[in-house]
Amino acid sequence: xxxxxxxxxxxxxxxxxxxxxxxxxxxxxxxxxxxxxxxxxxxxxxxxxxxxxxxxxxxxxxxxxxxxxxxxxxxxxxxxxxxxxxxxxxxxxxxxxxxxxxxxxxxxxxxxxxxxxxxxxxxxxxxxxxxxxxxxxxxxxxxxxxxxxxxxxxxxxxxxxxxxxxxxxxxxxxxxxxxxxxxxxxxxxxxxxxxxxxxxxxxxxxxxxxxxxxxxxxxxxxxxxxxxxxxxxxx
Amino acid sequence: xxxxxxxxxxxxxxxxxxxxxxxxxxxxxxxxxxxxxxxxxxxxxxxxxxxxxxxxxxxxxxxxxxxxxxxxxxxxxxxxxxxxxxxxxxxxxxxxxxxxxxxxxxxxxxxxxxxxxxxxxxxxxxxxxxxxxxxxxxxxxxxxxxxxxxxxxxxxxxxxxxxxxxxxxxxxxxxxxxxxxxxxxxxxxxxxxxxxxxxxxxxxxxxxxxxxxxxxxxxxxxxxxxxxxxxxxxxxxxxxxxxxxxxxxxxxxxxxxxxxxxxxxxxxxxxxxxxxxxxxxxxxxxxxxxxxxxxxxxxxxxxxxxxxxxxxxxxxxxxxxxxxxxxxxxxxxxxxxxxxxxxxxxxxxxxxxxxxxxxxxxxxxxxxxxxxxxxxxxxxxxxxxxxxxxxxxxxxxxxxxxxxxxxxxxxxxxxxxxxxxxxxxxxxxxxxxxxxxxxxxxxxxxxxxxxxxxxxxxxxxxxxxxxxxxxxxxxxxxxxxxxxxxxxxxxxxxxxxxxxxxxxxxxxxxxxxxxxxxxxxxxxxxxxxxxxxxxxxxxxxxxxxxxxxxxxxxxxxxxxxxxxxxxxxxxxxxxxxxxxxxxxxxxxxxxxxxxxxxxx
Numbered sequence: 001x002x003x004x005x006x007x008x009x010x011x012x013x014x015x016x017x018x019x020x021x022x023x024x025x026x027x028x029x030x031x032x033x034x035x036x037x038x039x040x041x042x043x044x045x046x047x048x049x050x051x052x053x054x055x056x057x058x059x060x061x062x063x064x065x066x067x068x069x070x071x072x073x074x075x076x077x078x079x080x081x082x083x084x085x086x087x088x089x090x091x092x093x094x095x096x097x098x099x100x101x102x103x104x105x106x107x108x109x110x111x112x113x114x115x116x117x118x119x120x121x122x123x124x125x126x127x128x129x130x131x132x133x134x135x136x137x138x139x140x141x142x143x144x145x146x147x148x149x150x151x152x153x154x155x156x157x158x159x160x161x162x163x164x165x166x167x168x169x170x171x172x173x174x175x176x177x178x179x180x181x182x183x184x185x186x187x188x189x190x191x192x193x194x195x196x197x198x199x200x201x202x203x204x205x206x207x208x209x210x211x212x213x214x215x216x217x218x219x220x221x222x223x224x225x226x227x228x229x230x231x232x233x234x235x
Numbered sequence: 236x237x238x239x240x241x242x243x244x245x246x247x248x249x250x251x252x253x254x255x256x257x258x259x260x261x262x263x264x265x266x267x268x269x270x271x272x273x274x275x276x277x278x279x280x281x282x283x284x285x286x287x288x289x290x291x292x293x294x295x296x297x298x299x300x301x302x303x304x305x306x307x308x309x310x311x312x313x314x315x316x317x318x319x320x321x322x323x324x325x326x327x328x329x330x331x332x333x334x335x336x337x338x339x340x341x342x343x344x345x346x347x348x349x350x351x352x353x354x355x356x357x358x359x360x361x362x363x364x365x366x367x368x369x370x371x372x373x374x375x376x377x378x379x380x381x382x383x384x385x386x387x388x389x390x391x392x393x394x395x396x397x398x399x400x401x402x403x404x405x406x407x408x409x410x411x412x413x414x415x416x417x418x419x420x421x422x423x424x425x426x427x428x429x430x431x432x433x434x435x436x437x438x439x440x441x442x443x444x445x446x447x448x449x450x451x452x453x454x455x456x457x458x459x460x461x462x463x464x465x466x467x468x469x470x471x472x473x474x475x476x477x478x479x480x481x482x483x484x485x486x487x488x489x490x491x492x493x494x495x496x497x498x499x500x501x502x503x504x505x506x507x508x509x510x511x512x513x514x515x516x517x518x519x520x521x522x523x524x525x526x527x528x529x530x531x532x533x534x535x536x537x538x539x540x541x542x543x544x545x546x547x548x549x550x551x552x553x554x555x556x557x558x559x560x561x562x563x564x565x566x567x568x569x570x571x572x573x574x575x576x577x578x579x580x581x582x583x584x585x586x587x588x589x590x591x592x593x594x595x596x597x598x599x600x601x602x603x604x605x606x607x608x609x610x611x612x613x614x615x616x617x618x619x620x621x622x623x624x625x626x627x628x629x630x631x632x633x634x635x636x637x638x639x640x641x642x643x644x645x646x647x648x649x650x651x652x653x654x655x656x657x658x659x660x661x662x663x664x665x666x667x668x669x670x671x672x673x674x675x676x677x678x679x680x681x682x683x684x685x686x687x688x689x690x691x692x693x694x695x696x697x698x699x700x701x702x703x704x705x706x707x708x709x710x711x712x713x714x715x716x717x718x719x720x721x722x723x724x725x726x727x728x729x730x731x732x733x734x735x736x737x738x739x740x741x742x743x744x745x746x747x748x749x750x751x752x753x754x755x756x757x758x759x760x761x762x763x764x765x766x767x768x769x770x771x772x773x774x775x776x777x778x779x780x781x782x783x784x785x786x787x788x789x790x791x792x793x794x795x796x797x798x799x800x801x802x803x804x805x806x807x808x809x810x811x812x813x814x815x816x817x818x819x820x821x822x823x824x825x826x827x828x829x830x831x832x833x834x835x
Contacts, residue, residue, distance in 0.1 A: 080800065081333070081338045082669070082725075083608060083665055084335075084336050086336070086419065087336070088419055088448065089558075089559075
């Protein structure tokens with residue numbers, strides 16, 4: 001018998017534990033807890049620097065508990081022919097998701113409910129795959145920033161200052177950030193404008209953000225003046 | 236055989252005129268038999284007939300018109316043409332299925348050339364050719380076009396090494412061509428306008444034309460003219476270079492279509508500008524004119540807002556393939572809720588569990604479901620899960636075939652499916668995140684797959700995934716008595732797992748295993764059965780050269796090929812053979828093996 005509960009990564013809210021019976025409900029709507037990306041469970045991530053390590057830990061746990069000769073999987077990037085999808089189909093899908101321009105917030109409930117989740121797509125320049133995050137899971141920019149860092153482990157975010165918001169009032173600091181080769185997150189708001197993340201209070205951001213894009217600081221320069229203006233008009 | 240009547244001249248019979256001169260009783264019987272056997276189509280029955288006695292063997296050989304070669308290397312073309320003289324239709328399968336996933340180096344083999352050469356002289360009356368995973372060249376296509384005056388049907392599935400120039404030869408010279416179906420082939424773009432090469436005047440005999448895998452642009456005007464003079468055309472599957480506007484024009488011309496592959500299902504972009512919205516035609520009216528459409532596919536570059544155009548036909552659909560359409564549940568809903576007659580549904584996991592629930596609610600007659608992943612990486616948020624699978628099992632009780640890609644699964648959902656859908660014949664579950672246990676209980680997925688083999692008594696094809704122990708394989712060996720095809724990948728605990736399979740699955744024909752810890756002793760335990768199988772594939776397992784050699788020595792009629800998946804000569808990777816591919820053959824090892832393949 002395998003007892004993997006201890007090592008299992010639970011797809012729950014921080015502080016929650018549940019991965020239980022709700023998964024079997026036949027409502028067609030996935031329980032909120034299931035749809036959160038594995039990597040965003042902040043409480044479990046303290047010991048590990050990335051989810052890849054966790055995964056390998058899990059597999060090593062499996063193999064040691066099995067006490068048999070389980071072949072350790074090679075690093076994911078090297079697995080040829082997995083998943084078993086015909087090359088023809090794989091090529092087309094890779095092409096498509098890269099070109100995809102339609103942006104939608106995919107909410108798990110569309111027929112009412114408490115509107116519990118706020119899913120947005122996250123893309124990073126240069127990364128081949130889109131991710132999705134639920135903004136309602138986080139309580140501050142810092143938490144979001146940590147989560148994104150784990151998701152796209154090669155990118156480091158700029159300095160958010162003590163408030164967790166970009167200090168838009170300090171132009172020179174802002175320009176430093178934008179001139180660097182570090183990545184900054186930008187988002188598309190309700191009006192369809194692309195803004196720098198951090199220009200408004202957190203809750204306002206969650207309500208108005210439709211989509212996230214992580215881009216190089218130097219590419220984001222064009223966003224700054226507008227961001228500053230909007231910020232000034234709100235203050 | 237037909238010349239070998241064994242009768243003396245005067246007492247013999249003339250097959251052509253039907254006159255008899257005091258025939259021998261044997262020949263009367265043979266005559267009668269032949270007339271009866273003409274009606275026997277099933278090849279398994281025919282094989283049984285041919286074993287009764289020599290007379291029956293001859294009669295059966297004389298009357299077999301449909302030939303099926305499951306492994307092109309199991310028998311030499313000459314042996315086939317010597318035995319069967321009056322063949323009208325030939326099906327040949329070549330490469331093992333894992334070739335689709337880049338596990339077989341290019342130039343491995345499966346050449347159609349020797350077959351077409353043999354048939355060009357032996358089967359002048361040949362009408363149909365069906366090939367799967369074969370290498371067929373433009374020259375081979377030319378031989379087909381020149382050798383068979385009555386040629387009617389060409390179906391190529393997952394084939395390669397030919398191009399549009401070969402197609403041009405076929406369509407221009409095969410005057411009786413009824414069916415040309417190109418399915419998931421790799422067709423090179425020779426920049427030949429092959430569509431224009433159909434005979435220019437008069438009506439055609441075309442009943443089915445599928446070229447959705449052809450990546451090169453098509454001469455639309457020529458296609459339109461062709462369709463306009465093909466009154467018998469029932470199946471038309473376009474490639475992604477046909478826009479939705481062009482599609483509309485085509486279907487106006489052929490309202491008798493029953494099977495349609497829609498092409499891009501997106502508007503044409505003219506010089507980078509989008510079509511102005513308020514001038515967009517009503518695509519729905521075209522579909523409304525096609526009352527006979529029962530099968531829809533394509534949607535290669537779908538603009539989701541155009542999907543409603545298919546409403547007029549959705550109630551009649553028995554088959555809907557949206558597996559190239561990145562649409563979500565909201566976009567699916569208005570279409571699927573009318574599809575009460577749907578039996579076959581293919582889609583991307585973008586429809587999510589929510590979309591699957593809609594299918595479960597509306598498609599009570601569903602027989603086949605395939606859900607493909609948009610994103611093949613592991614350890615990401617998966618849009619479909621056990622929730623969707625469970626919903627389907629509850630709503631679609633008549634399900635016979637499932638292919639389901641997901642990131643996570645539970646035993647409970649799989650067990651539920653095994654009980655709700657007892658008619659399952661094909662169950663292929665791919666948990667993309669390898670070695671993943673039941674994500675709720677943390678248990679291996681043994682019980683789920685065990686329930687499938689136990690409860691689905693008609694199961695003939697199974698693909699397993701997730702974390703599995705030896706127990707899962709003991710279940711399969713114990714209950715999977717009808718299983719003919721088994722796929723194992725990144726599974727298993729020890730040799731005993733494979734032993735259970737080889738000893739228990741008495742009907743096993745095709746076994747494909749990759750990256751699993753099965754070794755020499757497990758392989759050895761299948762000795763009694765390998766001659767009954769079409770092939771065994773084991774890659775990145777734990778079989779050694781010695782182990783493979785031992786098998787080869789024990790079974791002289793088994794061709795044991797070893798090679799490396801990357802085409803490097805030698806065969807070994809570390810201590811173990813990289814890839815083992817073995818199959819029975821009546822004519823010994825093949826002579827066309829490339830350098831990197833070693834036959835033990």
